[in-house]
Amino acid sequence: MKPFGLMAAASLALATFVPTVPALAQVGTPSAVPAKSVTATSPDGSLVLTVAIDNDSRPVWSLSRKGKLLIAPSKLGFILTDGLNLVRGFTILGSQTASADSTWEQPWGERRFVRDHHNEVLVRLQQSPQQGGRLMNIRFRLFDDGIGFRYEMPQQSGLKTMHIADETTEFSIAPKGTAWWIPGGEWNRYEQVYQKTPIDAVSTAHTPITMRLDDGTHLAFHEAALVDYSGYWFKRADGQLFRTTLSPGSGGARVVRDLPFDTPWRTIRIADSAAGLVENDLELNLNEPNKLGDVSWVHPVRYIGIWWGMIRGDWTWAEGPRHGATTARTKQYMDFAAAHGFRGVLVEGWNRGWNGDWFGHGDEFSFTQATPDFDLDAVTKYGAKKGVHLIGHHETGGNIANYERHLEEAMALYQQHGVEVVKTGYVADGGGIIADSDRAGDPAGPLRMEWHDGQRQVEHHLAVVEAAARHHIAIDAHEPVKDTGLRRTYPNWVSREGARGMEYNAWGAFANGPDHEPTLVYTRMLSGPMDFTPGVLSLEGADHAPLASTLAKQLGLYLAIYSPIEMAADFIENLKAHPREMAFIEHVPTDWAESHLIAGEVGDYAIFARKDRNSEEWFVGGVNDASARDLTLTFDFLPAGKRYRMSVWKDGAGATYLTDARHRIAYDTVTIAKGDTYPLWLAPGGGAAMRLVPVD
Template sequence: MRTLFPMALIAVASTPATAQDAQAPLTAASPDGSIVLTIAIDNDQRPTWSLSRKGKLLVAPSKLGFIMTDRIALQRGFAIESVERAKGDTRWEQPWGERRFVRDHHEELLVRFRQNQDWGGHRMNVRFRLFDDGVGFRYELPEQPGLTTAKIADEITEFDIVPKGTAWWITGGEWNRYEQFYQKTAIDAVSTAHTPITMRLEDGTHLAFHEAALVDYAGMWFKRIEGQKFRATLSPSSRGPRVVRDLPFDTPWRTIRIADDAAGLVESDLELNLNEPNKLGDVSWFKPMKYIGIWWGMIRGDWSWAEGPQHGATTERTKRYIDFAAKHGFGGVLVEGWNKGWNGNWFGHGDEFSFTEATPDFDLKAVTDYARKRGVQLIGHHETGGNIAVYEAQLEEAMKLYGRLGVGTVKTGYVADAGGIIAPGDTLGTTRMEWHDGQRQVQHHLKVVETAAKYHVAVNPHEPVKDTGLRRTYPNWVAREGARGMEYNAWGAFANGPDHEPTLVYTRMLSGPMDFTPGVLSLEGANHAPLASTRAKQLGLYLALYSPIQMAADFIENLEKYPRELDFIKVAPADWSDSRLIAGAVGDYAIFARKDRNSADWYVGGVNDATARTLTLTFDFLDPGKAYTATIYKDGEGATYLTEARHRIAYETIKVKKGDSYKLWLAPGGGAAMRLASAK
């Protein structure tokens, strides 16, 4: 059982607002005083919030509230009824993660607003938490007369950003979900974006807008209204209202990470701290691991998910992959296409899938028995084709089967257009079409995670709803896809450009672990299509893109061709006690230092864009008084992703200690990886 370590008690003070001071602005500051929040009622009796940092206005007065489908909006006619202030300083332990311990140090302001009777007389509370590296706030609608069920058409949550700057973002609400290239534009050129959306202001300040604890609510898109004023807009629903909730309830937190530089942005734990503690108790049954899989050949088209002569998931092939995993210390083998339902047009349909019946050429029990004897787990697969009506009807039995057979992790999938989720209807036998990140799909993902936890199964959804830190509350929610992953490299030359992964570090990865599936050491997709990567970059991905389950995605025959690179993949941990970005710039490059949770070893590495560069890395993070042997994998002389020189890799072994520095050359599309082994 992971435990909570209190460092300071939370102090709470409640202050009623008198008639005289009800409209007076309220302020609260972060623990270090650098971030100051102001709450006010404007001339139209609308609640507003604004934010400054180090004396500079970041967010100008911005409105708060809701548009409802069945009543007057919760927007005007408000006064501040009362205020509560609190503070917290605790330290909690992650069962797995980028770092073992997380500090939650914040100041809190709870503001209770009440509408006058002319506008409905409703109550609306807003809770703000200010950290030294950002702010989060959420609405809390309490029980109240005349409002038992909230039918929310949209939010009126505004973010009026003052300084000019640059934004990195993907479009919200498009058919391909989150699987897009990130655009780099001026802030005032953004349209509607998914979150996280990252910004670098002209003075170098970094911001990232996102949300935390997305539970039973619609996902938030970040919509520009005019200039640099944005508003939260919610993913649609087939029911009309985008959210329907009985009172009392809390919304997700709307979050802003704020830092002086890229490292401060990446190392923030703001969203994790805004989620509830672990609800599952002891989750030691999940072990972070590396895995291989019957997958890359299917993505490339060499094998098929459907039954027939090219079927990928056969008993014979799976046992061969299990043997490879056992020989090289991989914890799992992913098998896709093992179950019935793949033979027809399953994309966006999924009506024929069975999650308990195997194809004739795949013996599920024999395979799991064989894996168990070899000390390997089968990683299960549940592709739904976006049909959650079919999946939910089988969910309990499917997870029970995996639990009984020792399948400890399942990769789920929702391959469908953005608005193509088939959900159970209001009456038996009917269905509804929902958005992939609408309230109904958010409910579904949590149902899957909770059901899986009953049978000690961890969940890794692809085509998911974005991560909002819920892995803290449900630690069996171990990773997600939710971005343009390695699979695109199977479908065309340079399908993911060289700056794609250095952008993911500062955008998608701010939300949580990603199952990117690195480790294509052959650097080839279908028909020998080249990757926009050097071989050293494939190793650097294991440090740049965090996940507690990391794949070596290439064919096992290709992995064996590169024994030195395979050695690094085998030893690199999937669980860390500390993680730091030691060099990086948004969209350009990212070099991390991460410390193994189970030893004194450190690992250093990361990825580069299309521009060759030389970095000076300083080993200030090492433990003082210790000597380390650094085994280095780096781009060879003249390497570039553009030619066959992408295969050039160099190796070096040196001794280092705290305070030493190292000059590292990164090729176009390159990267590096190092293991710093502590002397015994």
């Protein structure tokens, strides 16, 4: 696997913008007389934004698409805990407009180059003297395939710090339609099964929340650049009127910020098709460019791990006769990794602190002291001789106060031992994060609990990413705050969990359901990479519990659920038992030059075509729901004049996730070129994977 090394440090520091059309500076000027409304359009004119003041002197916004109302007039503003709200008494002082069209390069990702083409309007508002005379700006960016807007609070007299109880940001969705969503604010964070309901049956949802309107328009509501602020939940107020509601904090205010500051962007992806939602870089474009400089030390990686055995209950994280993380077992896994081209081996439970009741408090975790049967120095030296790196693990039990006290020395220790990626964990129920506590030294000390997606935890995750960057380490966060595109600004934030992952399949028959992964593609995956941990080729959890998957689907997951770090999650004995499937896993890349959804519908199925960034090879495949279906794949994405030898792994005749026929798999080899077609049958709970190697 090649390191990135695509750009010089100086170029990376400036995000390597490659203009395709010269970016325009400010082209509008503040109006001399207060305006009653402001309008703006997307570059192709299909989206029309209107910002106005309603009859109650409240700022409102609305959006039309192709001449049809999409978002009816919706309110904007803040509720404060310590003063008059920023809701009424506003006038529009003026507005400023700008446009940009540039292309920038990702150091890793679903595609190498990203185009940022938008029109922008900054609307400047002020409250009446009776309401305090306070200033509030709102910046809107309109793309052809979506919109983002944020509040920008300028420095001003009489308002030094804002104590925000909540936002009054609204989204009044005009047309009817269907929504795919998970509940927001529940005990199990984002690890829920997605529901499919009418839009007006949604209660409170996490974002991204995806909708398909009755006219076929696709929407996805989310946010971008979540920094030093609470994540928001998408809460239905009435009918199809939704409001942001900020994740709570331990104090009265959900967010506390000194002025000046900008909020995260509130975003809507908009497309005519499911593919238009997926092939959309809205949130990435609304994040700041890379702040880390040269990130050639970040490596896309395939890995295996001492993990599935603990998840199933065969081994333990705690010390004892069934302890998973031993020196001998780690060396065994490193041998397998070296033989099959894996760069990393994840080891969980190597450190002290697992023996007690760690769930939800984690007071006793050490991040530098190993258990007696694990020799950190020995295993990392052993792996180094084979080109295999330990993937580190920091479980906190939700005790970020304890973790932060030891964060710097823990990252320094890992750097000393050649660790390139750290998986962090925050296992705790709901709002169970211990944020500030002296309990590690004083059991009677103060204890402060925070939500997983509240402002304090958002700050914590970024502090971990920045500390890791100082030691040239990448972060894969589990039980995280949702992804909002910050991988652009901090390219060492390579992946997250943030959804119901593979581990649930170890705990019950068909625990995730056959339509879970085809739904993730169009919901959770719109936010960014997910460490889903595919590759359970045995198709068995604990006590032989069956997965809602065929063998071919386990391979298709490597193309459907994107991450620059990809695991083969099964026991190495089970991986060895499937040499033909391992032939695919060994070669599938984790870094792409191009990615296209060539067939799929929300919640039903998803077939991708992805081009390797480091070769001329293409890979095609994906996943299906519970309904068998016949597809005809068209290979229009291939370059003209080239032929490819295509190796195919697909569902065998009669395969279904419901019986032992889930193990049936078929193989094919054909020659394919641009414009050719290939018939593909997908089994219930099935999938497919294809490798295309140029032959001329």
